[in-house]
Amino acid sequence: xxxxxxxxxxxxxxxxxxxxxxxxxxxxxxxxxxxxxxxxxxxxxxxxxxxxxxxxxxxxxxxxxxxxxxxxxxxxxxxxxxxxxxxxxxxxxxxxxxxxxxxxxxxxxxxxxxxxxxxxxxxxxxxxxxxxxxxxxxxxxxxxxxxxxxxxxxxxxxxxxxxxxxxxxxxxxxxxxxxxxxxxxxxxxxxxxxxxxxxxxxxxxxxxxxxxxxxxxxxxxxxxxxxxxxxxxxxxxxxxxxxxxxxxxxxxxxxxxxxxxxxxxxxxxxxxxxxxxxxxxxxxxxxxxxxxxxxxxxxxxxxxxxxxxxxxxxxxxxxxxxxx
Amino acid sequence: xxxxxxxxxxxxxxxxxxxxxxxxxxxxxxxxxxxxxxxxxxxxxxxxxxxxxxxxxxxxxxxxxxxxxxxxxxxxxxxxxxxxxxxxxxxxxxxxxxxxxxxxxxxxxxxxxxxxxxxxxxxxxxxxxxxxxxxxxxxxxxxxxxxxxxxxxxxxxxxxxxxxxxxxxxxxxxxxxxxxxxxxxxxxxxxxxxxxxxxxxxxxxxxxxxxxxxxxxxxxxxxxxxxxxxxxxxxxxxxxxxxxxxxxxxxxxxxxxxxxxxxxxxxxxxxxxxxxxxxxxxxxxxxxxxxxxxxxxxxxxxxxxxxxxxxxxxxxxxxxxxxxx
Numbered sequence: 001x002x003x004x005x006x007x008x009x010x011x012x013x014x015x016x017x018x019x020x021x022x023x024x025x026x027x028x029x030x031x032x033x034x035x036x037x038x039x040x041x042x043x044x045x046x047x048x049x050x051x052x053x054x055x056x057x058x059x060x061x062x063x064x065x066x067x068x069x070x071x072x073x074x075x076x077x078x079x080x081x082x083x084x085x086x087x088x089x090x091x092x093x094x095x096x097x098x099x100x101x102x103x104x105x106x107x108x109x110x111x112x113x114x115x116x117x118x119x120x121x122x123x124x125x126x127x128x129x130x131x132x133x134x135x136x137x138x139x140x141x142x143x144x145x146x147x148x149x150x151x152x153x154x155x156x157x158x159x160x161x162x163x164x165x166x167x168x169x170x171x172x173x174x175x176x177x178x179x180x181x182x183x184x185x186x187x188x189x190x191x192x193x194x195x196x197x198x199x200x201x202x203x204x205x206x207x208x209x210x211x212x213x214x215x216x217x218x219x220x221x222x223x224x225x226x227x228x229x230x231x232x233x234x235x236x237x238x239x240x241x242x243x244x245x246x247x248x249x250x251x252x253x254x255x256x257x258x259x260x261x262x263x264x265x266x267x268x269x270x271x272x273x274x275x276x277x278x279x280x281x282x283x284x285x286x287x288x289x290x291x292x293x294x295x296x297x298x299x300x301x302x303x304x305x306x307x308x309x310x311x312x313x314x315x316x317x318x319x320x321x322x323x324x
Numbered sequence: 325x326x327x328x329x330x331x332x333x334x335x336x337x338x339x340x341x342x343x344x345x346x347x348x349x350x351x352x353x354x355x356x357x358x359x360x361x362x363x364x365x366x367x368x369x370x371x372x373x374x375x376x377x378x379x380x381x382x383x384x385x386x387x388x389x390x391x392x393x394x395x396x397x398x399x400x401x402x403x404x405x406x407x408x409x410x411x412x413x414x415x416x417x418x419x420x421x422x423x424x425x426x427x428x429x430x431x432x433x434x435x436x437x438x439x440x441x442x443x444x445x446x447x448x449x450x451x452x453x454x455x456x457x458x459x460x461x462x463x464x465x466x467x468x469x470x471x472x473x474x475x476x477x478x479x480x481x482x483x484x485x486x487x488x489x490x491x492x493x494x495x496x497x498x499x500x501x502x503x504x505x506x507x508x509x510x511x512x513x514x515x516x517x518x519x520x521x522x523x524x525x526x527x528x529x530x531x532x533x534x535x536x537x538x539x540x541x542x543x544x545x546x547x548x549x550x551x552x553x554x555x556x557x558x559x560x561x562x563x564x565x566x567x568x569x570x571x572x573x574x575x576x577x578x579x580x581x582x583x584x585x586x587x588x589x590x591x592x593x594x595x596x597x598x599x600x601x602x603x604x605x606x607x608x609x610x611x612x613x614x615x616x617x618x619x620x621x622x623x624x625x626x627x628x629x630x631x632x633x634x635x636x637x638x639x640x641x642x643x644x645x646x647x648x649x
Contacts, residue, residue: 015479026495030498140577144585145584148608156614261484263487263589282491282493282497285498297483
């Protein structure tokens with residue numbers, strides 16, 4: 001177990017180092033950082049002085065090490081467009097993105113799992129077939145268009161739900177703001193989380209259905225039925241439990257995708273999160289924000305992958321035997 | 325390697341060369357398992373016909389579209405935001421209404437779909453070439469080259485394609501600066517999509533190459549001194565193309581969606597050469613003022629296109645999967 005975890009950890013570190021190298025290359029070589037920081041009227045001498053002071057004349061490896069050590073302390077430099085430290089900008093927006101991602105993951109699981117179980121147990125029923133065709137359409141519709149359709153239906157036509165922003169937020173602790181505690185905050189969460197979670201929901205539904213179909217055919221389920229156990233017990237205690245292993249993996253990995261697709265959802269709904277910040281940075285070539293976002297999401301993805309690997313190891317006893 | 329006489333080798337190579345049946349190509353296709361499974365699945369036939377119609381409409385856009393949305397002489401700002409013909413205040417010239425500049429929406433959709441499809445095809449092609457070459461080299465060479473390429477692929481696979489495309493797009497914009505971004509938009513999109521999607525091809529091709537390279541025909545070719553490049557391209561490549569076709573079809577849908585997303589986010593095609601995503605982005609500004617058709621119709625066209633290509637891809641995957649036969 002420890003050997004497995006260490007190997008995984010080393011791999012994760014290597015990935016992070018590669019990503020850091022990429023982020024550094026971007027930060028240092030795409031456009032001239034000095035030109036972005038000073039005005040047109042700054043003289044060449046002043047530019048050189050600034051260059052020297054920021055250490056841009058040092059050997060590249062030294063600069064890279066400095067970049068990594070600063071990034072490890074959450075210092076990602078100053079945004080070109082906002083003239084504020086990138087870390088402050090991110091800190092302000094992380095709660096919005098995390099709350100959105102969490103709610104949509106919850107939605108995907110809470111709706112996807114029951115639908116999947118139903119479709120798996122009642123393979124031939126009309127409702128199952130309807131679920132499947134709806135899921136195919138859901139996979140084919142681009143995220144941003146789902147958002148537009150929902151806005152058109154629920155905000156513009158029916159005027160039930162707000163189409164942009166987080167509603168009222170409440171400050172919790174020193175820097176976390178939450179929309180969970182106000183009615184308008186909760187209302188504002190509905191459309192974006194459905195938009196963001198719909199793809200994952202269909203994925204989870206299809207996965208559970210496929211796994212259920214497989215598990216139900218196995219001998220131990222047949223024996224459980226032969227023993228006269230009630231259907232509820234067989235279906236949920238015996239069958240469902242064994243379908244959850246791949247679901248946990250996929251859900252974990254999809255968390256990364258949710259955070260990535262939050263960029264799109266946040267743009268459609270004008271949601272003040274990290275994704276919107278990143279997108280504005282891409283449009284305005286704000287390299288410090290872009291490289292910080294790259295590092296941050298890479299860290300999140302690597303961390304999630306690592307945790308999923310370890311979880312898998314715990315859940316599936318087969319992995320524990322026969323491994324060096 | 326066991327001793328093999330020259331004649332045997334030549335015979336083996338000859339065998340592979342003459343393996344191609346001499347019967348006509350058409351009858352071979354009509355008789356194949358794949359064609360039969362195609363006819364059996366009604367929804368696939370429908371999807372194929374629909375895809376064909378959409379392709380024809382978009383590639384023949386200059387001839388079938390009722391108007392030319394790029395001809396400044398025929399568009400008038402007075403026709404702006406005319407609703408579709410079944411609503412009040414509509415104009416019989418514009419079946420699906422017009423956008424904010426008075427361009428006919430139906431024609432705009434045909435032309436936009438053409439741009440979306442061209443970018444989709446080009447980027448799938450570029451990604452396939454990149455991925456296949458790297459996969460062939462990795463699988464055939466093995467060793468350090470293999471582990472390097474596959475490590476890069478693994479790292480990239482941790483990130484969703486859309487993020488990578490966004491990043492590449494941003495970096496490209498930084499490098500080209502203010503220089504005529506509109507002109508480069510098309511090429512930047514293709515490059516960023518190709519760089520986002522090559523991994524799947526590389527992994528698949530590497531896997532099958534590692535199987536193929538130990539087979540007799542490859543060893544035979546190697547023994548008679550055919551250069552590695554030619555073995556890879558002429559001998560191994562044709563035998564690993566099956567799965568590549570499946571990935572390419574599914575990727576086409578994905579590439580179209582990703583391109584539309586990038587354009588919608590404002591980092592793809594500019595409003596002067598709108599793809600479907602750009603059209604939706606334009607329409608999104610008018611959604612709240614009641615002019616819903618400007619965003620919804622291009623969106624439905626996009627969804628229709630992607631759904632049909634996805635259906636074809638799904639069928640192709642099942643049809644070529646020997647486990648399901």
